[in-house]
Amino acid sequence: MHLILFLFFGGICVAGAVNLLVQRHPINSALSLVVVMASLAGEYLLLGAEFVAAIQVIVYAGAIMVLFIFTIMLLNAGEEVRSKGSRVAAMLGVPGVMIAGVLIAWILLRHSNTAAVSMFALPGDPRAIARLLFRDFLLPFEVTSVLILIAIMGAVVLASKPEAVARPSAAEPAQREVRELVASGRER
Amino acid sequence: MSITTFAIISIIKSAAVVFVLLTAVAYSVWLERKVSAHIQNRWGPTRVGPFGLLQPLADGVKFIFKEDLTQPYVYKTLYIASPIIAVVFAITAISVIPFGNSITIGPITTQLQITDLNIGLLVVLGITSMGVYGIALAGWSSNSKYSLLGGLRASAQMISYEVSLGLSLIPVLIFAGSFSLREIVNKQHHLHWNFFFFPFGTLAFFIYLISAYAETNRTPFDLPEAESELVAGYHTEYSAMKFAMFFMAEYSNMVTVACLSTLLFFGGWLGPVFGPPIVQSLLPVLWFCLKVFFFMFLYVWVRWTLPRFRYDQLMAFGWKVLLPAAIANLVLAALVVALKPGIWLVN
Numbered sequence: 212m213h214l215i216l217f218l219f220f221g222g223i224c225v226a227g228a229v230n231l232l233v234q235r236h237p238i239n240s241a242l243s244l245v246v247v248m249a250s251l252a253g254e255y256l257l258l259g260a261e262f263v264a265a266i267q268v269i270v271y272a273g274a275i276m277v278l279f280i281f282t283i284m285l286l287n288a289g290e291e292v293r294s295k296g297s298r299v300a301a302m303l304g305v306p307g308v309m310i311a312g313v314l315i316a317w318i319l320l321r322h323s324n325t326a327a328v329s330m331f332a333l334p335g336d337p338r339a340i341a342r343l344l345f346r347d348f349l350l351p352f353e354v355t356s357v358l359i360l361i362a363i364m365g366a367v368v369l370a371s372k373p374e375a376v377a378r379p380s381a382a383e384p385a386q387r388e389v390r391e392l393v394a395s396g397r398e399r
Numbered sequence: 400m401s402i403t404t405f406a407i408i409s410i411i412k413s414a415a416v417v418f419v420l421l422t423a424v425a426y427s428v429w430l431e432r433k434v435s436a437h438i439q440n441r442w443g444p445t446r447v448g449p450f451g452l453l454q455p456l457a458d459g460v461k462f463i464f465k466e467d468l469t470q471p472y473v474y475k476t477l478y479i480a481s482p483i484i485a486v487v488f489a490i491t492a493i494s495v496i497p498f499g500n501s502i503t504i505g506p507i508t509t510q511l512q513i514t515d516l517n518i519g520l521l522v523v524l525g526i527t528s529m530g531v532y533g534i535a536l537a538g539w540s541s542n543s544k545y546s547l548l549g550g551l552r553a554s555a556q557m558i559s560y561e562v563s564l565g566l567s568l569i570p571v572l573i574f575a576g577s578f579s580l581r582e583i584v585n586k587q588h589h590l591h592w593n594f595f596f597f598p599f600g601t602l603a604f605f606i607y608l609i610s611a612y613a614e615t616n617r618t619p620f621d622l623p624e625a626e627s628e629l630v631a632g633y634h635t636e637y638s639a640m641k642f643a644m645f646f647m648a649e650y651s652n653m654v655t656v657a658c659l660s661t662l663l664f665f666g667g668w669l670g671p672v673f674g675p676p677i678v679q680s681l682l683p684v685l686w687f688c689l690k691v692f693f694f695m696f697l698y699v700w701v702r703w704t705l706p707r708f709r710y711d712q713l714m715a716f717g718w719k720v721l722l723p724a725a726i727a728n729l730v731l732a733a734l735v736v737a738l739k740p741g742i743w744l745v746n
Contacts, residue, residue, distance in 0.1 A: 238477070238536075242477075261518050265524075265525050268525035269521065269528050272525075272528075273524075274528065277531050277557075280532070280536075281554045281555065284538070284551055287547075
């Protein structure tokens with residue numbers, strides 16, 4: 212039963228990921244990503260990590276992906292045109308993917324005797340996770356939050372554009388023309 | 400309990416709960432029409448049945464037999480999928496809501512709840528946070544200006560208020576020490592309702608209530624479907640049963656919010672219990688239903704009393720007032736509990 216569910220969610224996850232790449236419309240790709248996130252939550256649930264699964268759904272599927280879709284809707288992004296693909300991508304990408312695949316297969320085969328994580332072996336309940344986060348790994352946790360804070364500040368700085376006043380806007384040439392017209396009119 | 404009995408009991412419970420929920424949804428619409436009418440000194444529905452009580456049935460039949468238009472310019476797959484997404488997530492959220500203590504019929508004892516999870520509250524939050532896709536995608540896939548604006552407003556508003564909603568619930572979790580809704584209720588016995596934990600519980604309740612009104616797109620936060628500017632917002636292009644599905648989603652979200660307010664702040668099914676055993680096991684359900692009914696009434700009352708926010712006011716209120724208030728409330732509540740654990744924790 213466990214294996215069937217694992218394969219079921221894994222299959223959905225992979226199918227969603229492939230669909231993400233194949234789809235031409237950004238909304239469809241974003242929705243495929245939601246499917247990937249949700250099926251990952253299913254996999255976490257199978258490991259007995261119900262708290263992580265719930266957080267995965269709330270944060271990734273419920274909040275971050277909604278922002279993605281919000282942005283796509285706001286920009287009204289249309290369908291992408293299918294190109295033939297760049298030659299650099301074909302020359303570097305195909306060998307790269309092959310090397311990566313061989314490497315992963317090699318590592319998996321070398322460690323094939325390691326035992327899989329058995330069901331409910333991980334600390335899944337919120338109490339255990341809180342103990343890990345706020346006692347055993349307090350410093351990395353706090354450092355990560357500082358890192359996120361820096362990212363937020365960077366985003367604010369990038370978005371606020373204090374130099375926008377000094378920079379010539381797109382309307383500048385037209386405005387100059389109008390100003391010149393008005394000035395020349397006065398002279399006449 | 401064998402797996403077959405478990406499956407049978409679960410199916411019966413799910414069917415009963417969904418039936419009750421959908422009936423409650425239908426009669427909330429009746430309640431809304433009736434109360435709004437009386438607030439405006441009218442009669443409301445009176446023709447179909449006594450006090451217009453059969454009006455929801457007539458409405459349902461009408462929705463089924465209306466012509467189901469699909470405009471030629473919509474994105475068809477998502478256009479059809481979005482009302483289904485909205486209604487499915489709205490109804491699923493009820494699955495972890497407990498209605499009362501356990502009940503014993505013959506040899507079988509079962510809890511009055513479809514399933515009791517140790518992360519129950521998170522499940523409700525997760526499911527309701529997925530519900531926004533229904534509305535956002537409806538707005539986008541309709542491919543019309545008003546719908547798109549409605550969908551954009553809905554997703555912006557729901558993301559903004561979700562933050563303060565989540566933060567306002569954490570003091571309750573600190574008081575109870577658990578995510579399980581059943582345990583949160585059991586910690587509130589002897590009128591130790593979280594609402595009465597002044598000031599933290601009370602403040603948390605009001606922040607929760609305001610954010611929940613915004614989450615369910617109800618007045619004064621009903622900008623996604625503001626009819627005076629957006630025709631009907633995200634469901635402008637929907638008709639017949641698809642429109643009814645959005646309606647059902649909205650009202651069952653309201654029921655979920657009313658249930659959560661009852662469970663988290665007003666002691667759930669706790670209340671005076673007396674009489675013979677059968678009455679004793681059913682009285683908690685009655686208290687629960689009465690409290691939920693109060694919150695449903697409050698929804699209608701607020702809707703027909705307050706005017707709508709302006710859009711910038713809505714965003715400023717969410718980010719500049721509610722969010723700081725929720726964070727301050729959380730930090731102070733956590734400090735008090737950490738420094739003087741005896742005062743707040745009941746056991």
